[in-house]
Amino acid sequence: MNTLEIQRLNKSFGALNVSQDISFSVAHDECHALIGPNGAGKTTLIHQISGVLRADSGDILLDGKNITHASVSQRVQAGLGRTFQITSILPSFSVLENTAIAAQAKSGSSMRFWRDAALETDLNETAQATLERVGLADRADSLAADLSHGELRLLELAIALAAKPKFLLLDEPMAGLGRTESAALVTLLSNLRGSLPMLLVEHDMNAIFQLADKVSVLVDGAIVASGTPDEVRADPIARSAYLGQGAA
Amino acid sequence: MTDRSLILSGVLFALLLAAPVLLPLIGESYLLGLIIKAMLLAIAAISLDLLIGHGGMVSLGHAAFVGIGAYTAAIGLENGVENILVLLAMTLAMTGLVALVTGILALRTSGVYFLMITLAFGQMIYFTLTSLAAYGGDDGLTLWSLATLFGSDVVQSGSGLYFVVLGTLFVTWLGIYRISRSRFGRVLRAARDNPERAEVMGYPITRYRLIAYLIAAMIAGVSGLLLVQHAEFVSPALAAWQRSGDLIVVVVLGGLGTRNGAILGAFFIVIVEEVLGAIIHEWRLIYGPLLVLMVLFAKGGLSDLLDFKSSRGTAP
Ligand SMILES: Nc1ncnc2c1ncn2[C@@H]1O[C@H](COP(=O)(O)OP(=O)(O)OP(=O)(O)O)[C@@H](O)[C@H]1O
Ligand SMILES: [Mg+2]
Numbered sequence: 001m002n003t004l005e006i007q008r009l010n011k012s013f014g015a016l017n018v019s020q021d022i023s024f025s026v027a028h029d030e031c032h033a034l035i036g037p038n039g040a041g042k043t044t045l046i047h048q049i050s051g052v053l054r055a056d057s058g059d060i061l062l063d064g065k066n067i068t069h070a071s072v073s074q075r076v077q078a079g080l081g082r083t084f085q086i087t088s089i090l091p092s093f094s095v096l097e098n099t100a101i102a103a104q105a106k107s108g109s110s111m112r113f114w115r116d117a118a119l120e121t122d123l124n125e126t127a128q129a130t131l132e133r134v135g136l137a138d139r140a141d142s143l144a145a146d147l148s149h150g151e152l153r154l155l156e157l158a159i160a161l162a163a164k165p166k167f168l169l170l171d172e173p174m175a176g177l178g179r180t181e182s183a184a185l186v187t188l189l190s191n192l193r194g195s196l197p198m199l200l201v202e203h204d205m206n207a208i209f210q211l212a213d214k215v216s217v218l219v220d221g222a223i224v225a226s227g228t229p230d231e232v233r234a235d236p237i238a239r240s241a242y243l244g245q246g247a248a
Numbered sequence: 249m250t251d252r253s254l255i256l257s258g259v260l261f262a263l264l265l266a267a268p269v270l271l272p273l274i275g276e277s278y279l280l281g282l283i284i285k286a287m288l289l290a291i292a293a294i295s296l297d298l299l300i301g302h303g304g305m306v307s308l309g310h311a312a313f314v315g316i317g318a319y320t321a322a323i324g325l326e327n328g329v330e331n332i333l334v335l336l337a338m339t340l341a342m343t344g345l346v347a348l349v350t351g352i353l354a355l356r357t358s359g360v361y362f363l364m365i366t367l368a369f370g371q372m373i374y375f376t377l378t379s380l381a382a383y384g385g386d387d388g389l390t391l392w393s394l395a396t397l398f399g400s401d402v403v404q405s406g407s408g409l410y411f412v413v414l415g416t417l418f419v420t421w422l423g424i425y426r427i428s429r430s431r432f433g434r435v436l437r438a439a440r441d442n443p444e445r446a447e448v449m450g451y452p453i454t455r456y457r458l459i460a461y462l463i464a465a466m467i468a469g470v471s472g473l474l475l476v477q478h479a480e481f482v483s484p485a486l487a488a489w490q491r492s493g494d495l496i497v498v499v500v501l502g503g504l505g506t507r508n509g510a511i512l513g514a515f516f517i518v519i520v521e522e523v524l525g526a527i528i529h530e531w532r533l534i535y536g537p538l539l540v541l542m543v544l545f546a547k548g549g550l551s552d553l554l555d556f557k558s559s560r561g562t563a564p
Pocket of ligand 1: 036040041
C-alpha cells in the first residue's frame with residue numbers, strides 16, 4: 001500500500017515549468033530520496049505536497065485519500081508533516097513550547113480560551129519525548145532564538161515529529177550541518193526509517209545511500225531517473241545529470 | 249517575573265477598589281471621574297493589546313469600534329431602549345458584525361498593509377458617524393436619559409457606574425490574560441512569530457486572527473457603551489484615527505503583550521495629560537518629547553520599568 005502517491009503533477013511559474021508531469025509513489029515502509037541540482041524544483045514539489053503552493057494540475061493522494069485540494073491544515077490533520085530547507089521555527093518560544101504547539105495541532109481543538117496551555121501535561125510530555133528522540137532534551141527550556149544552527153535543524157525535525165505524522169517530507173535536513181552533526185542526524189533518520197515513510201530531499205550522497213530505499217532524480221522539473229540507489233548510481237542519465245558532479 | 253507582575257495587578261486593583269472610599273476622605277472625589285476615564289481607556293487598550301501584543305496585528309482603526317459601541321448605545325437610548333443589558337447585547341452584536349466584515353477583508357493583508365486597511369475602515373466608520381444627522385452629525389449628541397439596570401439607576405453615575413467600569417476592566421483584564429496563555433493565545437503568538445510555520449503546523453491562522461479581531465472589537469465596543477454612560481455624550485471624534493493612535497501609544501508605552509501594560513499605559517497617559525494640562529496650556533509640546541524619551545529608554549514599556557529583572561515580556 002502506498003502512503004503517498006503523486007500523479008502527473010504540473011506547476012509553472014510563468015514560463016518556468018518547475019514541475020513537469022511528476023509521478024511517483026512512496027510505500028508505507030519506504031524512504032524515497034529526491035535529488036537534483038539547485039533550482040531543479042525539489043522545494044517547490046515539497047511545497048505542493050504540503051499545500052503551501054497549489055499544483056496547476058495532477059493529484060496528490062495520502063493513504064489513498066485525495067488531498068490535492070485540501071488546505072495546509074487539513075493535510076496536517078490527514079497526517080502530513082514537513083521540515084523546511086531554511087529553518088523555520090518560532091523564535092520567541094522556548095524549545096519545548098515550539099514542540100508542544102506542534103503536538104497541540106493534533107490533540108483536539110485549539111479553540112480553547114481559558115486553560116493555560118503551558119500546563120497541559122500531555123502536550124508537554126509528547127514534546128519532551130520528541131525532544132529526547134532528536135537529542136534536544138537538555139535545551140528544552142532555552143529560547144529557540146538562542147539555539148545553534150545544528151540545534152535548530154534538530155528542532156525543525158522535532159516540530160515535524162511532535163505532530164505524529166503518517167508521512168514526513170524532509171527538505172534538506174542536513175543543510176549546513178558539520179560532518180559529525182550530519183552523521184548523528186543520519187542515524188536518527190535511519191531509526192525512523194521503516195516505521196515512518198519519508199520523502200527526503202538531500203544533496204549529501206552518503207546520507208542518501210544510507211537512508212533511501214528508492215531515489216528519483218529531478219532535473220528542470222522533470223524526473224529523469226528513478227530506482228534503487230545502486231540502479232540510479234549506475235544510470236548514465238542520472239550520472240550525467242547530477243551524480244557526475246559530486247561523485248568522486 | 250510572573251509573580252512580581254501579579255503582585256502589581258493585585259496592588260492596582262486594590263487601589264481601584266479602595267479609591268471610591270478613600271478619595272472622598274481626602275476631599276478629592278472629583279478624581280473618580282478621571283479614574284473612570286483611565287479605566288475606560290485601559291479596557292479598550294487591553295483589547296487592542298490582544299491584537300498588537302499577542303497577535304502582531306497593528307490596527308490603526310481600533311477606536312472605530314469604541315465609536316460603534318458608543319453610537320449603538322446612544323441610538324438605542326434615543327429610541328427608548330433603556331436596559332443596559334439589552335444595550336450591551338446590541339453593542340456586542342453590532343461591533344461583532346462590523347468586525348466580521350472588516351476583519352475578513354483586512355486579514356487578507358498583514359504588516360503595514362493591515363495598518364492601512366484598518367485605518368481606511370476606521371475612517372469609513374468615522375465618516376459614517378458624522379453623517380448621522382438625526383444623531384448630531386459632526387457635533388455629536390448629548391444624551392438626556394441614560395441606561396438603567398432593569399429600571400434602577402445604579403449604573404448611571406457615582407460609585408455604581410464606577411464599580412461597573414471597574415468590574416468590566418477586571419473581567420477584560422482577566423479574560424485577555426487567560427486567552428493569551430490558552431491554546432488559542434499560543435496559536436495567535438505563533439502566527440505573530442512565524443505565520444508560515446504556524447500554518448504548516450496545522451493552524452489556519454486567518455481564522456484565529458479573525459476571532460481575536462472579533463473579541464477585541466467587541467470589548468472596545470463595550471468600553472464605548474460605558475463611555476456613553478460616563479460622558480452622557482457621544483461624538484464621531486470617539487472613532488477618529490487619532491484616538492486609534494492614542495490607543496497604540498497606550499499599549500506600546502505600557503508594554504506590549506504584558507499582564508498590566510495596558511492599564512499602566514492608560515493611567516500614565518491620563519495622569520500626564522491632566523498634570524501637564526494643569527501646568528501649561530501648550531502641554532502637548534512637552535507630551536511629544538516625553539513619549540519619545542519613554543519609548544527610547546523603556547523599551548519594554550512601563551510594566552518593564554516596574555519589573556526590575558526582566559528584559560522583555562512578550563512571551564509569557
Ligand atoms: N515563488 C516563485 N516564483 C517564481 N519562481 C520560483 C518561485 N519559487 C521558486 N522559483 C524558481 O523555481 C525553481 C525551482 O526552485 P526550487 O526552490 O524548487 O529548487 P530546489 O530544487 O529546491 O533548489 P535548491 O537545491 O537550491 O534548494 C528555481 O528556478 C526558482 O528560482
Ligand atoms: Mg530547495
